[in-house]
Amino acid sequence: xxxxxxxxxxxxxxxxxxxxxxxxxxxxxxxxxxxxxxxxxxxxxxxxxxxxxxxxxxxxxxxxxxxxxxxxxxxxxxxxxxxxxxxxxxxxxxxxxxxxxxxxxxxxxxxxxxxxxxxxxxxxxxxxxxxx
Amino acid sequence: xxxxxxxxxxxxxxxxxxxxxxxxxxxxxxxxxxxxxxxxxxxxxxxxxxxxxxxxxxxxxxxxxxxxxxxxxxxxxxxxxxxxxxxxxxxxxxxxxxxxxxxxxxxxxxxxxxxxxxxxxxxxxxxxxxxxxxxxxxxxxxxxxxxxxxxxxxxxxxxxxxxxxxxxxxxxxxxxxxxxxxxxxxxxxxxxxxxxxxxxxxxxxxxxxxxxxxxxxxxxxxxxxxxxxxx
Amino acid sequence: xxxxxxxxxxxxxxxxxxxxxxxxxxxxxxxxxxxxxxxxxxxxxxxxxxxxxxxxxxxxxxxxxxxxxxxxxxxxxxxxxxxxxxxxxxxxxxxxxxxxxxxxxxxxxxxxxxxxxxxxxxxxxxxxxxxxxxxxxxxxxxxxxxxxxxxxx
Numbered sequence: 001x002x003x004x005x006x007x008x009x010x011x012x013x014x015x016x017x018x019x020x021x022x023x024x025x026x027x028x029x030x031x032x033x034x035x036x037x038x039x040x041x042x043x044x045x046x047x048x049x050x051x052x053x054x055x056x057x058x059x060x061x062x063x064x065x066x067x068x069x070x071x072x073x074x075x076x077x078x079x080x081x082x083x084x085x086x087x088x089x090x091x092x093x094x095x096x097x098x099x100x101x102x103x104x105x106x107x108x109x110x111x112x113x114x115x116x117x118x119x120x121x122x123x124x125x126x127x128x129x130x131x132x
Numbered sequence: 133x134x135x136x137x138x139x140x141x142x143x144x145x146x147x148x149x150x151x152x153x154x155x156x157x158x159x160x161x162x163x164x165x166x167x168x169x170x171x172x173x174x175x176x177x178x179x180x181x182x183x184x185x186x187x188x189x190x191x192x193x194x195x196x197x198x199x200x201x202x203x204x205x206x207x208x209x210x211x212x213x214x215x216x217x218x219x220x221x222x223x224x225x226x227x228x229x230x231x232x233x234x235x236x237x238x239x240x241x242x243x244x245x246x247x248x249x250x251x252x253x254x255x256x257x258x259x260x261x262x263x264x265x266x267x268x269x270x271x272x273x274x275x276x277x278x279x280x281x282x283x284x285x286x287x288x289x290x291x292x293x294x295x296x297x298x299x300x301x302x303x304x305x306x307x308x309x310x311x312x313x314x315x316x317x318x319x320x321x322x323x324x325x326x327x328x329x330x331x332x333x334x335x336x337x338x339x340x341x342x343x344x345x346x347x348x349x350x351x352x353x354x355x356x357x358x359x360x361x362x363x
Numbered sequence: 364x365x366x367x368x369x370x371x372x373x374x375x376x377x378x379x380x381x382x383x384x385x386x387x388x389x390x391x392x393x394x395x396x397x398x399x400x401x402x403x404x405x406x407x408x409x410x411x412x413x414x415x416x417x418x419x420x421x422x423x424x425x426x427x428x429x430x431x432x433x434x435x436x437x438x439x440x441x442x443x444x445x446x447x448x449x450x451x452x453x454x455x456x457x458x459x460x461x462x463x464x465x466x467x468x469x470x471x472x473x474x475x476x477x478x479x480x481x482x483x484x485x486x487x488x489x490x491x492x493x494x495x496x497x498x499x500x501x502x503x504x505x506x507x508x509x510x511x512x513x514x515x516x
Contacts, residue, residue: 058413085396095292200377336381350459
């Protein structure tokens with residue numbers, strides 16, 4: 001803050017900044033978005049265009065997850081899409097719910113659900129052992 | 133020519149909600165929308181409330197939603213809009229009466245970004261010099277008249293009323309890019325808040341709403357990129 | 364903002380393409396997040412063994428879900444391409460100058476990717492259906508009947 005004697009009429013409201021969180025969240029959305037364009041549309045094309053989901057069965061997934069590369073691919077997709085989606089929804093909730101308590105509750109639910117699904121997805125990717 | 137004017141009226145004393153009222157009047161194609169409002173107020177219904185001051189697109193008092201878009205009533209001619217003409221108050225700010233909205237939240241946001249020159253260096257013998265190139269950097273954002281047309285056209289502002297809004301960012305831009313000003317870091321710090329520049333979703337409504345032709349979204353993008361590069 | 368809500372006229376602001384794209388990006392984003400959660404659950408069923416997993420997958424194997432898949436593809440592609448447009452506007456210093464052209468280019472890219480993929484997904488459905496079903500099965504049958512379970516044969 002400057003120390004001059006100018007009338008202070010506007011400085012009644014002190015800067016609320018300080019945290020870089022929104023900046024990083026904004027930048028993260030763009031970077032993760034770029035990766036997701038490759039990962040998610042790649043996944044969509046592999047599953048729905050190059051293969052047909054009608055042929056999708058247990059063996060198909062088992063063969064796919066036989067290689068650690070596809071497990072890594074799927075885990076990256078899981079992690080990035082969940083983070084990207086959670087942050088997107090955080091902003092949607094922030095924009096559309098003005099009641100502070102309601103906002104806090106809905107955000108907590110969102111974070112809880114996201115973490116649970118991340119744990120579930122990660123567990124599936126690690127624990128899966130083919131039965132055939 | 134015959135004009136039908138539909139105005140969204142609201143009287144806080146008697147109305148629970150706004151209602152449309154229709155006025156039929158004669159007007160020349162070259163008359164302004166503001167002239168029509170005057171005709172209604174002066175010769176038909178004196179209770180109609182709206183703001184206007186200079187009536188020449190400089191004071192920024194008479195921004196309103198005309199046929200679904202934010203405009204200055206004193207700048208738009210009858211022949212430029214389709215008939216019947218629909219007039220509503222600007223959105224996202226509390227309506228006081230008819231077309232008059234409470235501008236306080238808007239000016240609070242404006243004041244937040246320190247919209248004045250800050251430079252604590254010794255003034256010296258003469259004025260602080262600036263090259264034409266440096267002046268050019270913020271030429272566009274000096275044109276703002278604080279009419280709130282941009283802020284109240286922003287879909288983020290409608291839903292998230294805590295968003296600081298395009299107008300405040302434009303006025304921050306005007307000083308951030310001024311080579312004589314030394315508080316750019318301070319302003320960028322304010323604008324990286326949860327309700328600051330990063331709430332902008334580049335809908336470009338503000339750019340087309342600005343009666344002064346300011347490239348509002350571009351200014352906001354400049355601020356975002358500058359914040360990104362200094363952090 | 365209480366007053367504003369009372370006075371609100373219900374009429375739609377005549378925003379530019381960017382406003383509709385902003386709404387569209389939100390809607391597809393929320394929808395895709397919901398689908399992602401369902402997808403994680405349906406994939407997680409694989410831990411319960413082949414019967415459970417394929418039992419769940421069998422629900423998807425009819426023509427209506429194929430249309431749903433096309434919709435999913437549209438949402439993913441549109442969200443991705445519009446996302447690239449947003450990144451361009453945000454991070455390229457001249458992005459906002461060219462935003463109208465970027466809108467148009469994004470639409471062109473979307474159409475040129477979406478039409479061939481839709482064609483492949485729909486035609487592949489009927490090819491597989493007619494190939495695996497008993498002789499005499501028509502396209503109409505494939506649309507109205509559930510698919511035969513060709514794995515158990």
